Amino acid sequence: MLFSSVGFLFRFLPIFIIVYLAFPKYRNIVLLIGSLIFYGVGEPYFVLLLLLSVAINYGFSRYMFWEPQSPQSNRKQKAARRRKRALVMAVVVDLGVLFVFKYWDFAAGSINGLAGKGFLPLLSLALPLGISFYTFQMLSYQIDCYRGNIEKRAGAISFATYVCMFPQLIAGPIVRYGEVAERMENRRVRIRDLENGLKLFTFGLGLKVLLANQIGTLWNLIMTAGAGRLHPLVAWLGAFSYSFQIYFDFWGYSVMAMGLGKMLGFSIPRNFDHPYTSRSLSEFWRRWHMTLGSWFKEYVYIPLGGSRKGSVRTVFNLFVVWAFTGLWHGASWNFVLWGIVFFMLLSLEKRTFGKSLERSRVLGHIYTVLLIPATWVVFAITDMGQMAGYLGNMVGYHREGILVGVTQLVRYLKEYGLLLIACAIFATPFPVRLYWKWKDRWFTVLILLGIFWWSVREIVLGSNNPFLYFRF
Helix, strand or coil: CCCHHHHHHHHHHHHHHHHHHCCHHHHHHHHHHHHHHHHHHHHHCHHHHHHHHHHHHHHHHHHCCCCCCCCHHHHHHHHEEEEEHHHHHHHHHHHHHHHHHHHHCCCCCCCCHCCCCCCCCCCCCCCCCCHHHHHHHHHHHHHHHHHHCCCCCCCCCHHHHHCCCCHCCCCCCCCCCHHHHHHCCCCCCCCHHHHHHHHHHHHHHHHHHHHHHHCCCCHHHHHHHHCCCCCHHHHHHHHHHHHHHHHHHHHHHHHHHHHHHHHHCCCCCCCCCCCCCCCHHHHHHHHHHHHHHHHHHHHHHHHCCCCCCCCHHHHHHHHHHHHHHHHHHHHHHHHHHHHHHHHHHHHHHHHHHHHHHHCCCHHHHHHHHHHHHHHHHHCCCEEEEEEHHHHHHHCCCCCCCCCHHHHHHHHHHHHHHHHHHHHHHHHHHHHHHHHHCCCCHHHHHHHHHHHHHHHHHHHHHCCCCCHHHHCC
């Protein structure tokens, strides 16, 4: 079920909120059941996989701290071995399930291609919605339990509710249990929380429907009009349009998740901090998908040694993190390439000009604004030949001549010019600052009402309405 759908906005959400508020003593149970219904509308069969994953991980966490009767002398040693064994089993099971559903066909197809024959079968399994996100949440819980970072372990209902909570179940943010543990056990929902949450949700809905969806049509037009035979300016226009689409699509979803969390009595962490205003790629990735970056830093980069074991080891650790980051986004070679490209660029920044860029207000922004759209082309186009053709178009290289030229560029700018300006403005911090400054003013309420009904109109008319991160 999409947040930006009539079914969610006018059926699921109102009914759920009424039931949620009517049973304050059973809010975790209501939230769990509601979340399973939310997930089951789009993925009825994979609800069983989700529940099985939750049950197995809860069993591992209980086993991690199970204390059988044993002599006092070796009790600590046995407990340490048991915790490690439980963690290893949880990691193997969780990543194993993720590999089978998301990566098996990619790995088997690549191996078959190298071998020249198909001796590994392709499973052709559908990808369960949100599996990358909820797998990482369960892993973070297991690792935090092993490290002793969670003061009070979750009960069965609390753990299941934490994993399945619908505002962040299928596209994040990736929430750690410690961030919601207190509210999971005891939370109040005030009228003020409902009001502020609804305002924030509407703001995110506008970002998604009125900006991401609309600018996404320009990217689709350019790709279908003749990718590989584009005038350089048209190619750059397409790259900028996709950059805006993926940003407002994912940021809008994250803001809606934060608003829904506030309505339910939770504080869901912020996932974006105006990344397109960055002065370097390193800064960009400190501001983009911050919960994923934090997850890889906390559970992969630092355990590998981070930057504490010399320059060579630091480069290797960065390579591992970015290889995993690319693969996390999708089982395709373009995602692997995308991760490697960022690894090389970030390594170069760290060793040479990164600090100088961040000190330069003008050069840093120009550098980021030119490089980020090119990297998004690598991310967006899965066909390597088509990707190479598009990147070649951006620097003026054409194999067969220009098919989409200046005439079409002028038409695109006339049709989408104001939308591009709006996207550029909303990519800066100023609209958000104005929102937080004036969110309680009467005119802001009127503006948000207008955004809500305009968004509903676009949804009903059947405009382009994908969530790009759902496929990751």
